[in-house]
Amino acid sequence: MDFVVIFFLVCGLVFFTGGAVGILRFPDFYSRLHPAGKLDTMGSLLMMGALSLYNLHHFTLGNMLTSLKIILIVAFVFLSSPTAIHGIVDAGMRAGLGPWTKGDRRR
Amino acid sequence: METLFLFVSLYLCLIMVLSLYRGIFGPTVLDRLIGVNAVGSKTVVLLILIGLIYERVDMFVDIAMAYAMLNFIAVLAASRYFQKRKGLYKEMK
Amino acid sequence: MDDREIRNTMRQQRESDESDSLSASLPERGGVPASIVTFFILFSLWIVLSGRFDLFHLTLGVLSCVIVTLFSRDLLFPEPRARGLLGAWIRFVSYVPWLLYQIFLANLHVLYLSFHPRMMELIDPQIVRFQSKLRKDLSLVTFANSITLTPGTITVYVSLDGDFSVHAIDEKSREGLPGEMEDRIARAFGEQ
Structure with a gap:
């Protein structure tokens, strides 16, 4: 079981790294939102799943409740992260920032 | 296993520094908001890792849940606040 | 932003249509009252989050869930009765x-x-x-x-x-x- 936990942890770290590199490299803030919001969501799903699995090593009622709470956090992140992204996009649209198209300079 | 968790959390801190670059030097306010949001979503995982290292997960998981909610509400409130500002566009030039 | 204004007026028209049709078809039967479903969802969340099963904490949970259900009855399910x-x-x-x-x-x-x-x-x-x-x-x-x-x-x-x-x-x-x-x-x- 330890191998499964380590595998999921490393996969989550790869997704988090991709998110951080993407935030630095993409040209404008609409395209930066793609790695920021979603690779982070996927990474936290994988890492939290691995941690809740590791937490079930000693199977007691308290440990099961704690793992359930971790899964609840993941569900909350999956609901709230698109909403936060949509809020940021909406703010940019109302301020009148146009999206970056091919051939513009980096912002 | 504790050593592995320690190294994983150190690596997470390193990635958080990368995201913090966008939070400090981002050209517009919204870029800074993206950076802060990315740091916050990594902090939730980091809190649970700290709980596993100190073997007090049942306490730290509540803190992580409260932090996730606080991160969501902070981003939403900040983006709603800056919607009414006209200064977003000028800052780029 | 012209098309956004047009969309807004369209939305207002649609909302007024909807409220008309809603008031026309009010008396409905069948299904469970939505407030009971809301109460059970809230109470299961309380049990997971509190993690204590003695009488004091359960009573506290029932009281607070009833109060929250009374305040936000139409938030989770807009209709008064949930079917299917x-x-x-x-x-x-x-x-x-x-x-x-x-x-x-x-x-x-x-x-x-x-x-x-x-x-x-x-x-x-x-x-x-x-x-x-x-x-x-x-x-x-x-x-x-x-x-x-x-x-x-x-x-x-x-x-x-x-x-x-x-x-x-x-x-x-x-x-x-x-x-x-x-x-x-x-x-x-x-x-x-």
């Missing part, structure tokens, strides 16, 4: 694994893009507009959240009539746009 809840729940849960698989595939694509050395030539961000055939509020919200969760696409604007504006990052994520996901959501929420 179990079937809708099963259909929604069977939609989730497909969504997770789709999110995983699309995440790999964005991961490839963000590590690619010549990323600036690969991406071509554009805003796509299309008209969706979904009608219910809940299915529109689920569709918008699913579009945002599959990487490469972000919902920029949704109107109540189903006009979507989507920011897509490259050709590959743009071509699959309304596509299969809309059909699956329509099936999961009992439209069509």
